[in-house]
Amino acid sequence: MSSIKIYYTSVSGSREVKQRQEEVTRILDIYKIKYELIDVSVSFKVLEEMRMKVSTTALPPQIFNGQEYCGDYEMFHEAKENKEILKFLKME
Template identity: 65%
Template sequence: MGTIRVYYTSVSGSREVKQRQAEVLRILDGNRLKYELIDVSVSERLLQEMRDKAGDPDAVPPQICNGEDYCGVRRRGRLGSKARGL
């Protein structure tokens, strides 16, 4: 298993983004999974890296990867199917 990476932003005016980020971290912490936080607000390069991995030029945080494999993002109250299998 690779390193779980959570792309997030420490600077957001969106309540929805903040809530989704908090829920993703609660789920990972609740399952005692180790992960690396990558703050896309510090670098345009990191934001572009997140969007490239997601395959969506408009993707917003949070996005989850396991190693180099894109796992998805939380939608409608649940993690994406790949993310649930972490």
């Protein structure tokens, strides 16, 4: 089984980014879904890796199931509203 990976940042001046990251991890915890946090603020290489997989302007959080891209916060939030978290995470 693939693992859920969340590219996030531990250092951000944006309250919105922090709130979005917290919501994603909180929802995954509620669903008891294990995930790995990958901190893009650790090195530019990690940030570059995330952006190569998604887009050059992508901001955290970005969510993957293994190597497969699931989506960003907006897509996650929409899935949550539609009660389709497992579908969004490609776990169905």
